[in-house]
Amino acid sequence: MATFKYIDKIELSASTTTVTFTSIPQTYQHLYLICAGRSDVGGQGDGWRMSINGSTSIPNGNRFGAYYDTASSSLTGDLGIHTLLTSGNAWTAETYGTSWFLIPNYTTTQTKTIVGRTMWGGPNPTSGRGFLVFAVGHQPTSTSAITSVGFALPDSGGTNMMAGSTFYLYGLS
Amino acid sequence: MTNKLMKYEKNCTTGEETYTEFSADEIAEYEKMSKEIAANKAKADADAEALAELKASVKAKLIAGTPLTAEEAAVIVL
Secondary structure (H helix, E strand, C coil): CCCEEEEEEEECCCCECEEEEECCCCCCCEEEEEEEEEECCCCCEEEEEEEECCECCCCCCCEEEEEEECCCCEEEEECCCCCEEEECCCCCCCCCEEEEEEECCCCCCCCCCEEEEEECCCCCCCCCCCCEEEEEEECCCCCCCCCCEEEECCCCCCCCECCCCEEEEEEEC | CCCCCEEEEEECCCCCEEEEECCHHHHHHHHHHHHHHHHHHHHHHHHHHHHHHHHHHHHHHHHHCCCCCHHHHHHHCC
16 A cells, blocks of 8 residues: 655754755655745745755756746746745745655665756745746756755855745655 | 854654754855855856847847848747
């Protein structure tokens, strides 16, 4: 019988520059990660690199995505470096960017392609309309079994993930 | 560096939580990566601005019936 099992949760009580699940049990087939994050950036939102086994290395072409902005009714390809979007201080307090990621076959030593969806906190707080939603793919450079997953290196001017941000890790088997 | 750089880790096997300051080496690496990120972002912004200017030029020439350059034509060829 298939199972979808809670592994662990992080709820930040203080701001932090990196957040990481370590020593992930190697007993499931896939991992599922759910995030609700807010950054200390002054603007609308921030982008974060996914950290796999402590590495944030992302060669060109290994991180790709696309976003649909309802403000401009446009679909745009993206080759940025961030995988996780979080809301920023331009948004109402307690507004978090929401995301999920599927990390398939994480215990194998084959190439793994992580897929997910991430967005800022809601309709654009500057224009007052539209969502910014990214479909993302991320292929870690290393083929080692994944024992830690996290986020680091905000790239839009922020430094920290804010208190109240939450991260849930589940195992599928 | 005005903000203290902190790292948070949750050990999924033991449940242990650690919240520690970056080491000097980690700060140096962070600052190096941050500079690279800023440089990449500046280049991406400049590229986007150049493309917007090129598109504006294409639009103006199409409206005026003026021949396009090869670079401008490439913008509208799917």
